[in-house]
Amino acid sequence: MAEVMEFDMVVVGAGPGGSMTARDAARAGLDVLMIEKRQEIGTPVRCGEGIAKIWLDEVGIEPDSKWIALEVSGARIVAPNGQYVDLTEELAGNETGFVVHRDIFDRSLAEEAVRAGAKTMLKCSATSVIKDDRGFVVGVRAKQWGKEYELRAPVIIGADGFESQVGRWAGIDTKVKAKDVNTCLQYELVGIDIDKFYNEFHIGSMAPGGYVWIFNKSEDSANVGIGVNLGMVKQPGEVKQYLDRFIARQPRLSKGQNVETVAGAVSVGLPLESVTTDGLMLVGDAARMIDPLTGGGVSNACISGQVAARVAKEAHEAGDFSRAFFQRYEQGWRAKIEDQLYRNYIAKEKLLELSDDTINKIIDALQGYRIERITTADILRMVQERYPEIMNELADLL
Amino acid sequence: MRCGACVGTCPVNAMFLDEYQVTVNEDCIDCKLCTRTCPVGALAMVEG
Numbered sequence: 001m002a003e004v005m006e007f008d009m010v011v012v013g014a015g016p017g018g019s020m021t022a023r024d025a026a027r028a029g030l031d032v033l034m035i036e037k038r039q040e041i042g043t044p045v046r047c048g049e050g051i052a053k054i055w056l057d058e059v060g061i062e063p064d065s066k067w068i069a070l071e072v073s074g075a076r077i078v079a080p081n082g083q084y085v086d087l088t089e090e091l092a093g094n095e096t097g098f099v100v101h102r103d104i105f106d107r108s109l110a111e112e113a114v115r116a117g118a119k120t121m122l123k124c125s126a127t128s129v130i131k132d133d134r135g136f137v138v139g140v141r142a143k144q145w146g147k148e149y150e151l152r153a154p155v156i157i158g159a160d161g162f163e164s165q166v167g168r169w170a171g172i173d174t175k176v177k178a179k180d181v182n183t184c185l186q187y188e189l190v191g192i193d194i195d196k197f198y199n200e201f202h203i204g205s206m207a208p209g210g211y212v213w214i215f216n217k218s219e220d221s222a223n224v225g226i227g228v229n230l231g232m233v234k235q236p237g238e239v240k241q242y243l244d245r246f247i248a249r250q251p252r253l254s255k256g257q258n259v260e261t262v263a264g265a266v267s268v269g270l271p272l273e274s275v276t277t278d279g280l281m282l283v284g285d286a287a288r289m290i291d292p293l294t295g296g297g298v299s300n301a302c303i304s305g306q307v308a309a310r311v312a313k314e315a316h317e318a319g320d321f322s323r324a325f326f327q328r329y330e331q332g333w334r335a336k337i338e339d340q341l342y343r344n345y346i347a348k349e350k351l352l353e354l355s356d357d358t359i360n361k362i363i364d365a366l367q368g369y370r371i372e373r374i375t376t377a378d379i380l381r382m383v384q385e386r387y388p389e390i391m392n393e394l395a396d397l398l
Numbered sequence: 399m400r401c402g403a404c405v406g407t408c409p410v411n412a413m414f415l416d417e418y419q420v421t422v423n424e425d426c427i428d429c430k431l432c433t434r435t436c437p438v439g440a441l442a443m444v445e446g
Contacts, residue, residue: 046401125416163406163415178431181407185437230407230435237439263437265403 002148007033009312010140011157012126012166014041017284017301018159019109020059024309026116033151034113035124035142042106046264048186048223050199050215053097055299059306067105068098069217073197079363080204080356099215129169137170137279154321155312156280162265164286170277179231180269182210182295185239186225189256194222204356206246208232224253227295268292268348271341276326281308293344300337307332361387404432404441
């Protein structure tokens with residue numbers, strides 16, 4: 001017989017999105033439970049660990065030396081021929097600034113949630129959602145230490161990441177097409193040569209439909225990872241082959257040793273049309289809010305979590321937990337991040353089509369410019385001057 | 399790796415990840431997308 005427990009809100013998943021939702025809802029006075037299927041929060045890390053600084057203030061996260069591995073000055077975009085341009089922080093904006101220890105970062109956010117009054121249950125797996133006779137989601141069934149629970153609340157938050165089950169159980173169509181998924185592998189290499197002030201992004205056929213990243217964790221170590229578009233993967237294990245080949249070709253990397261292997265998938269499609277249903281809101285990766293160009297998900301998870309917490313509080317005040325009421329959440333998160341998701345989706349789709357030769361020429365055309373503030377139009381103008389013959393390929397970016 | 403990538407891409411929601419392993423239930427339609435999703439090639443379809 002399942003034990004029944006009641007709360008104002010139950011959050012499934014204790015990543016950044018879950019913790020932010022739990023923290024802000026608890027601060028607003030709600031009785032919040034956050035459950036996590038793993039026995040500890042923050043591990044295993046499934047992330048390149050590069051984040052921007054600009055959004056931290058907005059969501060009320062104080063940069064803390066305990067989770068900052070390194071502060072970088074910008075992003076180095078490297079063409080297949082090795083030529084590169086450096087984008088300073090203001091321009092690269094979105095996903096550069098800090099390289100973090102995600103395990104400590106996640107733990108720290110969860111601690112903030114707990115200090116705000118949220119409760120946690122670890123090693124606690126949700127197994128299904130509970131619906132009432134109106135079809136509203138009113139809880140989750142869960143298991144912890146072999147014991148079954150019914151965790152009931154009028155607001156359920158699905159913060160269970162890319163492989164979100166909560167959304168699917170609740171009837172939200174979260175299916176994602178192969179072409180909208182990048183499958184990723186990363187090694188933390190120690191004993192390598194890097195310019196610690198620049199995180200590297202290598203684009204071209206070495207990572208079809210994605211890129212290779214080198215996100216620096218110290219003077220001589222970095223997360224070296226790859227994302228490849230699933231639509232372009234032909235054989236099992238191909239992603240590992242691409243990454244191994246990339247590393248083998250560069251003595252500065254191949255002399256290092258791997259101390260941690262990370263794998264995972266990210267969605268690189270457009271955001272879901274709906275991330276709510278009666279009684280339920282999805283936040284972060286579970287809601288497919290990952291940036292399609294960079295694959296970064298932490299900032300959007302936190303931003304959406306904050307909006308979800310506010311709307312949950314308002315729903316409690318209004319006594320209305322319907323999908324119609326949760327449109328406030330849909331409007332809130334879309335106002336903050338949807339434009340960028342669409343813009344970067346279009347940019348990513350364009351990048352998919354470019355040949356190595358074209359990428360080499362674009363990077364070459366940008367040589368000699370100090371890039372701080374730049375628009376797509378500026379880039380196109382520079383390319384036009386040097387390589388008018390590839391303008392046809394880029395025309396639809398105008 | 400137990401990274402869950404395959405679970406998230408399964409078009410029929412037939413895959414599940416617990417603490418020890420990935421399991422596939424009877425809804426599997428043999429599309430083999432999971433074998434391509436797995437970045438390290440750890441998944442294989444067994445005939446029959």
